[in-house]
Amino acid sequence: MLDFFTIFSKGGIVLWCFQGAGVTESFTGPVNALIRSVILQERSGNNSFNHEALSLKYKLDNEFELIFVVGFQKILTLTYVDKFIDDVQLHFRDRYKNELEQKGALKLLNNSFEFQDDFMMLLREAEESSKARSPAHMRSFKESEKSQKTVKSMIETKGGDKGKEQGGKKNKNTKKEGDTSSSFSLNMKAFRMERSLHLAHFKCLNMFFQALQPSSMKGDLQSVDYESSEEGDMEEEEEEDEGVVVSETSKISSKKGGAFGGMFGMLKGLVGSKSLSQDDMEPVLEKMRDHLIAKNVAADIASQLCDSVAKKLEGKVMGTFTTVASTVKQALQDSLVQILQPKRRVDILRDVMEAQSQRRPFVITFCGVNGVGKSTNLAKISYWLIENGFTVLIAACDTFRAGAVEQLRTHQRRLNSLHPPEQHGGRPVVQLYEKGYGKDAAGIAMEAIAYARNQAFDVVLVDTAGRMQDNAPLMTALAKLIAVNMPDLVLFVGEALVGNEAVDQLVKFNQALADHSMSDKPRLIDGIVLTKFDTIDDKVGAAISMTYITGQPIVFVGTGQTYNDLRSLNARAVVSALMKA
Numbered sequence: 001m002l003d004f005f006t007i008f009s010k011g012g013i014v015l016w017c018f019q020g021a022g023v024t025e026s027f028t029g030p031v032n033a034l035i036r037s038v039i040l041q042e043r044s045g046n047n048s049f050n051h052e053a054l055s056l057k058y059k060l061d062n063e064f065e066l067i068f069v070v071g072f073q074k075i076l077t078l079t080y081v082d083k084f085i086d087d088v089q090l091h092f093r094d095r096y097k098n099e100l101e102q103k104g105a106l107k108l109l110n111n112s113f114e115f116q117d118d119f120m121m122l123l124r125e126a127e128e129s130s131k132a133r134s135p136a137h138m139r140s141f142k143e144s145e146k147s148q149k150t151v152k153s154m155i156e157t158k159g160g161d162k163g164k165e166q167g168g169k170k171n172k173n174t175k176k177e178g179d180t181s182s183s184f185s186l187n188m189k190a191f192r193m194e195r196s197l198h199l200a201h202f203k204c205l206n207m208f209f210q211a212l213q214p215s216s217m218k219g220d221l222q223s224v225d226y227e228s229s230e231e232g233d234m235e236e237e238e239e240e241d242e243g244v245v246v247s248e249t250s251k252i253s254s255k256k257g258g259a260f261g262g263m264f265g266m267l268k269g270l271v272g273s274k275s276l277s278q279d280d281m282e283p284v285l286e287k288m289r290d291h292l293i294a295k296n297v298a299a300d301i302a303s304q305l306c307d308s309v310a311k312k313l314e315g316k317v318m319g320t321f322t323t324v325a326s327t328v329k330q331a332l333q334d335s336l337v338q339i340l341q342p343k344r345r346v347d348i349l350r351d352v353m354e355a356q357s358q359r360r361p362f363v364i365t366f367c368g369v370n371g372v373g374k375s376t377n378l379a380k381i382s383y384w385l386i387e388n389g390f391t392v393l394i395a396a397c398d399t400f401r402a403g404a405v406e407q408l409r410t411h412q413r414r415l416n417s418l419h420p421p422e423q424h425g426g427r428p429v430v431q432l433y434e435k436g437y438g439k440d441a442a443g444i445a446m447e448a449i450a451y452a453r454n455q456a457f458d459v460v461l462v463d464t465a466g467r468m469q470d471n472a473p474l475m476t477a478l479a480k481l482i483a484v485n486m487p488d489l490v491l492f493v494g495e496a497l498v499g500n501e502a503v504d505q506l507v508k509f510n511q512a513l514a515d516h517s518m519s520d521k522p523r524l525i526d527g528i529v530l531t532k533f534d535t536i537d538d539k540v541g542a543a544i545s546m547t548y549i550t551g552q553p554i555v556f557v558g559t560g561q562t563y564n565d566l567r568s569l570n571a572r573a574v575v576s577a578l579m580k581a
Helices: 028-039 081-103 105-110 116-132 158-181 183-210 235-270 278-294 299-313 324-340 348-357 374-387 404-418 441-454 472-485 500-515 541-550 571-579
Strands: 002-009 014-019 048-051 054-061 066-073 362-368 392-397 430-433 459-464 489-495 527-531 554-558 566-569
Touching: 002 081, 014 116, 028 048, 028 054, 028 066, 054 081, 066 081, 081 116, 278 299, 278 324, 278 541, 299 324, 299 500, 299 541, 324 541, 324 571, 348 362, 362 374, 362 472, 374 392, 374 404, 374 459, 374 527, 374 554, 374 566, 392 404, 392 441, 404 430, 430 441, 441 459, 441 472, 459 472, 472 500, 489 500, 489 541, 500 541, 527 541, 541 554, 541 571
Parallel strands: 362 459, 362 489, 392 430, 392 459, 489 527, 527 554
Antiparallel strands: 002 014, 002 066, 048 054, 054 066, 554 566
C-alpha cells in the first residue's frame, strides 16, 4: 500500500528508508520536491504534499532535527497514515536516542541503522486496525435517547424560566464586580501599549521618508529600507509573557513545596529545560496572527505562517534564559525572511546582456488588474534600463482602455527628452510601437518583437490592458498573448495597499494562465512589481501575501511618481517593519 517511507535529518543525511514491494521508481524526486517547495520555503503548516501521482505526508521532530516522510498513490485513501507516522516517530526517536548515546554520532552514521523489523510490525498493526474498524451502526428511533423522553419532560414550566433568569442575573452581577476590580490595571496596560504604538509609528514614518530620497538609477537598484526594530519591538508582549511564565512556574512549584521550590521552578523554566508544546505557543501565536493581519497580511496566509512556525518549534527545547514569546517571534522572523528571499535571483541587467549576445531582444510582459500603475512603472523601468545603456521598445498592447496609447506616447517623449537622441548617435533610446485601438494584442506584441529584432533594440516592454481576475474573455486574451510570444519575463503588477485581495488576484491570474495555455507546462507569473509602496507606512503585509502565494520574488518596488522612484526589496528591512509593534 505504501510506496516508500524515509527518515532523514534536517542536514540532509538519510538515516533509514523503506520502499514498497513492486515499486521501481526512486523516491528521490518527490522528497526533493517536498524539501524545495515546503520545508525550505517555510510552508510546513499543512503536513501533506502532492507530487504528480503521489501523495506525501511528513512530520517534523524538532528535538532531534529529524524529518519523517511517507509516500503513497494519490488515488488511495489510507486513513491510518497519520497515526502510523506518529507511531514510527515515537519508536524511531527512542532507538535513535539510545544509539546516539551508546555509539556516538560518527559511528551511528557509519553503520546501518536497524529499524526494519520494528517498522514492519508497526505497519502490520496499523493496517489491521484500519481493517478492523467497521462503519458505525445507525441506531433505530427506539434505541435513541429521544424515544425515552415523555411529553411532560419536554415542557418547561414558567417558574423554571424565572429561576433561570434570576440565576443568570446573579452571575452577571458577580462578573461585573470582578471586572470593576481589574479595570484600573487594564486601562494602564492599554495606555502603555497605545503610547508605544504611537512612538513606533512616528519613528517608522520619519525613517521611511528619509530612505526614499531619489538617487542615481545606474547599476542595481537601491533597496527599500526601514530602521531595524529588534531592540524595542513588542516589549509589552514579551514582558506580559514573562510574567505568565513566572506565575505559572510559581504556582506549579508552590504545590510541590514552599518558597525554595518556587525559586527552583522559576529558574528551571528559564534556563531551557522545557520543550515547547502547542499549548505553550498558542497564546503567543494568536497575538502574532492578529499582528500580521493588522499589518495587511492576508488572513489565510497569517494563519498558515503561524501554523508553520508551530510545527517548526513543537518539541524544541528552549534556549537559556529565553521566553516563549521571544522564541516564537524569532522563528517567525526567520520564516518571513526566508519567504521574501527569492528561490532564484532575477537579474534583469545580466539577462538583457545575455540576450544581446544571442542577437535578440529581451521581452518583458506586464499584467495586472485595473489602476495599479502598470504603465507608470513600465516607464520607470524603461528609465532604469536607459540609464544602464540599453535601448527600449514599448509595445502598446493595451488596445482596450481609452487613452492608454497616448499615455505611453507621453512617457516616450519625456524619456527621450531626458536622453536626447543627439547623445546616442541620433537614434531615440525609446520608441513606441502601436497600432491603435481594438486590435488583437497578441498580434501587436508579435509584430513589436519582430520589429525590435530587425532594428536591434535591446529590450521590449509589453504593456497589456488592466483586467479583473474574474473577467474570463480578457484573461483568455492575456494567456494567448503570453503563450504565442513566450516572453522572457512575466511580471504581475500589484498594489501594496491590498490585503486578502492580493491572494485572490494572484491565484486567479496564475490559474487563468494555466487553464488557457496550449502547453503541457504553462507559463505562469515569474515575478512581482509592488506599486504605491510609499502610501502604506509600515503595513507591508501585501509583500508577504504575494510572495507566499506565488513563490516568486518581488523584482521592483514603486515608491513614488517620478522616474527615480523605483527600488528593489530588502527582505530583512521589510520583515523588521512588519514585526514592529
